[in-house]
Amino acid sequence: MINPWSSAQYFDYEKLIKEFGIQKPNNYFNFFMFRRHLVFGERGLEYIEYAVKNKIKFNAMTGLMPSGQMHLGNKLSIDQIIYFQSLGADVYIAVADLESYATRGISLEKAHETAVNEYIANYISMGLKPCKIYFQSENFDTENLSYILSNETNMNELKAIYGLTDSSSMLHVNSPLIQAADVLHTQLNHLGGPRATIVPVGVDQDPHIRLMRDLAKRFRIxxxxxxxxxxxxxxxxxxxxxxxxxxxxxxxxxxxxxxxxxxxxxxxxxxxxxxxxxxxxxxxxxxxxSKINDFAFIEPSATFQKLETGLKGGKMSSSVPDSLISLNDSESEATRKIKHAVTGGKQTVEEQKKYGGNPDICPVYELYKYHNSDDKYVQRVYDECKGGVRMCGSCKTEAAENISAMLKMLGEKKDESLGKLDNYLIKRSS
CATH class of the missing domain: 3.30.70.260 (ACT domain)
Incomplete structure (x- = not known):
């Protein structure tokens, strides 16, 4: 079972495609995450392709869990959001403060502070243009729609999808419906009506995607x-x-x-x-x-991205600080973490030169693959590692320089980005 709240890492993407009916994306979208198959699967992406080709307005939607630092692993969804925004998408971003309270006990006040300083400031610094960012607890449309959606599902279905039990809290039970409402409410008539809507996620979020697609279908005439x-x-x-x-x-x-x-x-x-x-x-x-049905939703589309490996192997986790690089880390802290990362290299320099390394299992190589848009440069790093030309120590140093340059840029823009919040945050709807 794929669990959105699990700390497990997923590697067998072919198995996930086969077992869960996920589709492989075609070559239409010319973005490095598609070109490198970092986006390995999709549901309903043809609707977004159709919208782009025919210059039809569409939505791009994502959420953030304000439970810790924004790190390189959860940067990937925003990379896609910024790309789809460049193709004409209207962007919505939900701050999952209700879900973070339900599943992790984080107060709404702490969630607000974390969202603004750890996430939203970085989004703006990364190049996100003005859009609609809101807090779940302050959005009447989401609250109202989640209540309505609850009439279209039951506990047996939620237990089957999420592994919930009779002892699960009702707030935990409701959090998938709130997430579905986050996505589907962007198609309400007063926000522009039914539109193709893309939701970039890690594969661990597929249970949410399947539920919201089914719910959208149930409301259609x-x-x-x-x-x-x-x-x-x-x-x-x-x-x-x-x-x-x-x-x-x-x-x-x-x-x-x-x-x-x-x-x-x-x-x-x-x-x-x-x-x-x-x-x-x-x-x-x-x-x-939509003229006769307020809930004439188009099933939301999704892209599934591979989960970036933590620097210590396994999944990036806030509970293992050295497994991830926060976008608010200092350059020296990021460098330290990279220098102590596990690699796909051999035990000795001599073996590395003779047999080459294995970049396919190397978290340091993923720093290049996931966070540098220069295809030729990333391919050169790969080939040099496989060919025994590139040594792990110098590769870590080069990766640290690249990541530090990005962190420096984000840090220099942070104050300017915080000054632009009014162009992004929307106030409570009522």
């Missing part, structure tokens, strides 16, 4: 399916479907589709369609449906 290579649309409910069918046929006919209606089976059959039309029809119908 129009269910778009591919049957025998054609598009069929089924209308949910037990009421007379005539008005809803006629409304959909009018829309689809206006877009050049020929439709047959079956009122008895609550169905529309789109004759001159192909599987490639599914996304367009689904998005168009969701927008039309």
């Amino acid at each position: 129009y269910n778009v399916k591919i049957e025998d290579g054609k598009i069929s649309v089924y209308i949910k409910g037990s009421d007379d479907p005539k008005n809803k069918i006629d409304m959909a046929i009018k829309l689809l006919s206006g877009h050049g589709y020929e439709c047959n209606a079956n009122y008895e089976y609550r169905a529309i059959y789109v004759k001159n369609s192909s599987p490639e039309d599914k996304i367009k029809i689904d998005i168009d119908l969701a927008v039309e449906e």
Whole structure:
């Protein structure tokens, strides 16, 4: 079971793809995390590709857990968010202060301080443009929607997904619904209505993604399916479907589709369609449906990134401070941690020269791979290690210089970034 609250590290990504039905991304997005397969999987990413190709507004959503320092491992989601923002996404970021209280006992006041100083200031310094950042405890839309979503699930489902037990606190039980509301509320009508929405996450968050995609589907009136290579649309409910069918046929006919209606089976059959039309029809119908359904959500899309290995091996963890580099670490502290990191090198210099190292299991090499956008440079580091040209000591020194330069840049921008908070933080909605 993949557990969002576990400290386990995941390495067998092929197994995860096979067992959980995760898709491999294509080569459409020209971003280093895609090029290097650091984004190893996705759900529904074709909706984002469609939105970008057709210049349709879409959302990019992520959250932050204000329970400790922002480190290199949780920088990766923001790298993607900034990339999708450059493609035209409207960005939303939720500060999970309610979840941090539920699962880690952190006060709302402490969560606010940590979020601003450890995370948001760094986001802005990294290049995030003005967007909508809010605290779960201060967002009425999230509170209200999480309550509504709770009517569409039950304890048996949550136990199966998350391994919750009868002794789990109700706040812990509710936290997945709050996360689902964080993502889905960005599609409410007063915020722009139904849109494709991308959520970059580590694979440990896939249970949340699966739940929110299922919840989004349960609220839809129009269910778009591919049957025998054609598009069929089924209308949910037990009421007379005539008005809803006629409304959909009018829309689809206006877009050049020929439709047959079956009122008895609550169905529309789109004759001159192909599987490639599914996304367009689904998005168009969701927008039309939002006129009569406040919760006409498009299933959110997700990218799954490989989890960066901790400097001591295993998962980066705040409980093991030397396993990670905080973005607020001093240059000297970061250098010390890197110098003491485990590597994929051989026991002696002679063996390293003769047999080469193994960058594929090396946390120091990952500092290059995950945090430097120069493909040629990163490939050279890899080849030199494998070929026995690069020694671990000098490689650590070079990595430390690169990371220190980044930390210095972030530190120099911090005061300026904190002065821009009003362009990012949104006040309590009501």
